[in-house]
Amino acid sequence: MAGNSPCASCKLLRRRCAKDCIFAPYFPSDDPQKFALVHKVFGASNVSKMLQELPVHQRADAVSSLVYEAHARVRDPVYGCVGAISYLQNQVSELQMQLAVAQAEILCIQMQHEPVMPNPEMEDPDQKSYLLQNELPHEYLNYASSSNVIYDSLSRESIFGHDMVS
């Protein structure tokens, strides 16, 4: 970019591009559409005010945010970028729900398989009788059908919880 060619903003606004032009670093003359869009949606003086209120190191981010929002506003005049945000938020909560369901399913499956694996290390006859006593929950679980897995797991939890207390 030549030193004395005006930035895209000053070209559009038909004014002299000063050395310290606040737009010049972010709206180069080779991309006139970028400023035209931001100017159309926010107005050049508002953009200038916003940039002046920011520390220099945040201005580039602010400009890309303004450009994004201006694009969204032109595409969707009613909702602008709020449309994209709420679409993504809906997706997030849908996925969180799916995740919660999947985690509940994993928990149910784990609870069905967890407690009754015979432990080969238990050779002691006393401990074998302990195992026999603990077959009741296993038998109980074998009747669990897939449709009432959650109910069965919950009742098993309450049975176990009760055992621990008493």
Ligand SMILES: [Zn+2]
């Ligand atoms: Zn300028």
